[in-house]
Amino acid sequence: MNSLARRVVTRSKGRVVGHFFSYRNQQHLQWEPQLERDCMRVLDVLPDVGSFSEQPFPLRYMCSGKEMTYYPDLLVTRAGRQTVIEVKPYEKAITPEAIEKFNNIESALAELGISFEVWTEKEIRSEPRWSNVILLMSTQRQRIELPADDVLVELFSECSSLSLRQLSKRLRKVNARGQALSLVSAGKLVTDLDQPITRDSLIWLPERECVQ
Numbered sequence: 001m002n003s004l005a006r007r008v009v010t011r012s013k014g015r016v017v018g019h020f021f022s023y024r025n026q027q028h029l030q031w032e033p034q035l036e037r038d039c040m041r042v043l044d045v046l047p048d049v050g051s052f053s054e055q056p057f058p059l060r061y062m063c064s065g066k067e068m069t070y071y072p073d074l075l076v077t078r079a080g081r082q083t084v085i086e087v088k089p090y091e092k093a094i095t096p097e098a099i100e101k102f103n104n105i106e107s108a109l110a111e112l113g114i115s116f117e118v119w120t121e122k123e124i125r126s127e128p129r130w131s132n133v134i135l136l137m138s139t140q141r142q143r144i145e146l147p148a149d150d151v152l153v154e155l156f157s158e159c160s161s162l163s164l165r166q167l168s169k170r171l172r173k174v175n176a177r178g179q180a181l182s183l184v185s186a187g188k189l190v191t192d193l194d195q196p197i198t199r200d201s202l203i204w205l206p207e208r209e210c211v212q
Helices: 036-045 096-110 129-142 149-155 164-171 177-186
Strands: 017-023 026-032 050-052 061-064 066-070 072-077 081-087 117-118 203-206
Touching: 017 036, 026 036, 026 050, 036 050, 036 081, 036 203, 050 066, 050 149, 061 096, 061 164, 066 096, 066 117, 066 164, 096 117, 149 164
Parallel strands: 081 117
Antiparallel strands: 017 026, 050 072, 061 066, 072 081
């Protein structure tokens, strides 16, 4: 487990808490509440996410002339850049008090070179991405003997992208479609998660542009 800034999983009455195994991080992470768990599910399959951790550090910031302490929900690393993500229900995120707090937190984090984002259920469970996340999560257990990087490069040697159907045929494995999708969930391959995943969905190597 991570050494958390504050303990997440408690016996607080009325709260739903638990653990999420992140394949991206190869470890269990603690979440509270369920919306935070769902945010972790999304982060675990986003192609630009390198790693993420929960309750990374305490942050001191000023609000209404008072020094306050903030415990970030998640710290995400993307291409070497760090972003704090605050997970909050939409109705609570749009109150004047929350907006003032978030503006002050954003300023304090900017001084540390860290960006700040607020994710509500509108971002986390947006469709069709959310359905794609659930689909990719179902294939994560199949990450067994995934092809080496040079094998993947060879699969795409004649084209910049392949449809899911074409890639499944080239893999020539039992449950090749599941393995193809597991390569996406592992970050080895990329597809557009903002479009429904079908047999005709294009898939490509992370470092390449997709040519329609």
